[in-house]
Amino acid sequence: MKIFFKVFFLIFLTYTLQGLCEENNIKEHKSSNLMKVYHAIVKSLISDGQINNLIKKHNVDYSASDLLGNVPDVEEIPKSSEKDDVLNKILNNKEVKVGALKGKNWGSIGNYEVNPPTGFWPELMYLIWKTISKKVFNDENAIKVKYLFFADVFNALNNNEIDMTDNYFLSLQNSKENLRNNISKISQGLSLINHSNKILVLKEHNINNLNDLKSYILKNNDVKIACLTEANCKAFKDIFQSGVKYVYGNYSSYNDLSQSILSKENLAGIVSGLPKDFNDPKLTIIDSLTKTAHSPFFR
Incomplete structure (x- = not known):
């Protein structure tokens, strides 16, 4: 048997x-x-x-x-x-x-x-x-x-x-x-x-690099960070492990995202492939030093 x-x-x-x-x-x-x-x-x-x-x-x-x-x-x-x-x-x-x-x-x-x-x-x-x-x-x-x-x-x-x-x-x-x-x-x-993800923050916060942003998040609970896409947010899951609420799906352009920061709806914004001529005197652009790759998908 x-x-x-x-x-x-x-x-x-x-x-x-x-x-x-x-x-x-x-x-x-x-x-x-x-x-x-x-x-x-x-x-x-x-x-x-x-x-x-x-x-x-x-x-x-x-x-x-x-x-x-x-x-x-x-x-x-x-x-x-x-x-x-x-x-x-x-x-x-x-x-x-x-x-x-x-x-x-x-x-x-x-x-x-x-x-x-x-x-x-x-x-x-x-x-x-x-x-x-x-x-x-x-x-x-x-x-x-x-x-x-x-x-x-x-x-x-x-x-x-x-x-x-x-x-x-x-x-x-x-x-x-x-x-x-x-x-x-x-x-x-x-x-x-490939690109390096960039972070947009208000200059008045005096946040000039990634360590400054981490320190700010530690001192202030439940800060909101906006992303153009969910994938942009996922790239930062190991960098900001707590104290952050990620917001995505609401922004279709860099202007939409930056306006949400200027209005203080969000503390910061994560973007990929930012145009080099993008410039707003009220915003600081921080290089996150995290590299992301773009690919096509097939079936």
Whole structure:
């Protein structure tokens, strides 16, 4: 009897593992070709200075990632006979559907209140797909970038409403998106752009660096710190471990966020990729020295 159960268990385990492997292969297959090509193209754009030129053009506090050095070059665009292959679908339709957050206006970083959107992030997306289009069709305008806007971009990605997200997203780990979506179905691309998070505070508080802010928080309970996104707040979870109430979801632009500080609704604001020409005489800008990476997401 014991031998029977052991044999039964081994057979059950074998079929279970086989099913998991097949499921993972399907998941990997859908966007694996797209991710290989996408990363290789971005690597080439970093190498020839085009992404750095784009950063300078928009005067944003970003730097190109150094993590793509080992990404293999793509001499030919891979083709697949699988009908679910995302890259094949894009090339056949000559259109890529890109998901972005609805109603966001970050100025020169990216204005998503207009369609097509403008600014650094949209121009980076256009540049990448023009380069892919040129390589495949010898025509940089053959593939159309179609932006679609959502309150929950990752839900749209899970539901196959889009082919990929924009490049500005941060890690989903420990975020509310994890609870709303099946993140196991989503693949995070390699980081393309890095930035150092900045903190905005009123000059009258005489807070000039991170240690000053920590001291202020220790002396004053339940201070409110605003963030443009939940991910911005998560980047500081280990820096301000107590005495802070984080506020996010209410601000669609740097101006909205800075106004909440000027009105003393919030003590400070955390932002990423602040435009270098951003200047308010009543605010101090502190470099948090915490680096954050931006990536596209695929399914």
